[in-house]
Amino acid sequence: GQNIDQPTEMTATEGAIVQINCTYQTSGFNGLFWYQQHAGEAPTFLSYNVLDGLEEKGRFSSFLSRSKGYSYLLLKELQMKDSASYLCAAENAGNMLTFGGGTRLMVKP
Amino acid sequence: DTGVSQDPRHKITKRGQNVTFRCDPISEHNRLYWYRQTLGQGPEFLTYFQNEAQLEKSRLLSNRFSAERPKGSFSTLEIQRTEQGDSAMYLCASSARTGMNTEAFFGQGTRLTVV
Numbered sequence A: 001g002q003n004i005d006q007p008t009e010m011t012a013t014e015g016a017i018v019q020i021n022c023t024y025q026t027s028g029f030n031g032l033f034w035y036q037q038h039a040g041e042a043p044t045f046l047s048y049n050v051l052d053g054l055e056e057k058g059r060f061s062s063f064l065s066r067s068k069g070y071s072y073l074l075l076k077e078l079q080m081k082d083s084a085s086y087l088c089a090a091e092n093a094g095n096m097l098t099f100g101g102g103t104r105l106m107v108k109p
Numbered sequence B: 001d002t003g004v005s006q007d008p009r010h011k012i013t014k015r016g017q018n019v020t021f022r023c024d025p026i027s028e029h030n031r032l033y034w035y036r037q038t039l040g041q042g043p044e045f046l047t048y049f050q051n052e053a054q055l056e057k058s059r060l061l062s063n064r065f066s067a068e069r070p071k072g073s074f075s076t077l078e079i080q081r082t083e084q085g086d087s088a089m090y091l092c093a094s095s096a097r098t099g100m101n102t103e104a105f106f107g108q109g110t111r112l113t114v115v
Helices: none
Strands: A003-005 A009-013 A018-025 A031-037 A046-050 A052-056 A062-064 A069-076 A084-091 A097-099 A103-108 B003-007 B010-013 B021-026 B032-036 B044-050 B055-058 B065-068 B075-079 B089-097 B101-106 B110-114
Touching: A009 A018, A009 B089, A018 A031, A018 A084, A018 A103, A031 A062, A031 A069, A046 A052, A046 A062, A046 B044, A062 B075, A069 A084, A069 B055, A097 B044, A097 B065, A103 B110, B003 B089, B003 B101, B010 B021, B021 B110, B032 B075, B032 B110, B044 B075
Parallel strands: A009 A103, B010 B110
Antiparallel strands: A003 A018, A018 A069, A031 A046, A031 A084, A052 A062, A062 A069, A084 A097, A084 A103, B003 B021, B021 B075, B032 B044, B032 B089, B044 B055, B065 B075, B089 B101, B089 B110
16 A cells, blocks of 8 residues: 655745655556646656655755655745645655655745 | 646536546657545546556546547546535646656646536
């Protein structure tokens, strides 16, 4: 079976740094996706991690530990437009993506 | 536009009617996924194709749902005898592996309202 856990909601202040955690259990594991989703819109791709470690893309970075079944998304220099849901998804050995319930991030002034 | 395209964007139907949605994936992507999403939830897996082969289908999916990808390009998702509980956003995604990386992108979704 597959299980993806991430916090339901987080709040942070504009300009700050926030870390959104995700733990996963999956039968066979290929890699870990992060998506951003604004209300009423489709998810947009942020990152894909297959190797352990941190990958940085501008203000967003994503970390993976395969041995711990753990990932996080790090958002720096938060902006109001970063208020959205952040979805963690694990890709299994059969290339199927299973999503967590999403973390709703609220950025306050 | 070379992204994933879904049609229609919105569909309102009466309970008991059949509906069909279409997804055109990114042309070089061999994998295609259908998901359903309701408000405040993450996308729920429905089914998955690699080329024209349907490799996985959710056990949660009733036999009123069927999907096809006849030529390994576009896909259709049909819901027969719709129920109010079918109201949701239906998302299509396509993906491909390049070396060690996988890219997977979503279409804009089809929002279904069953009245």
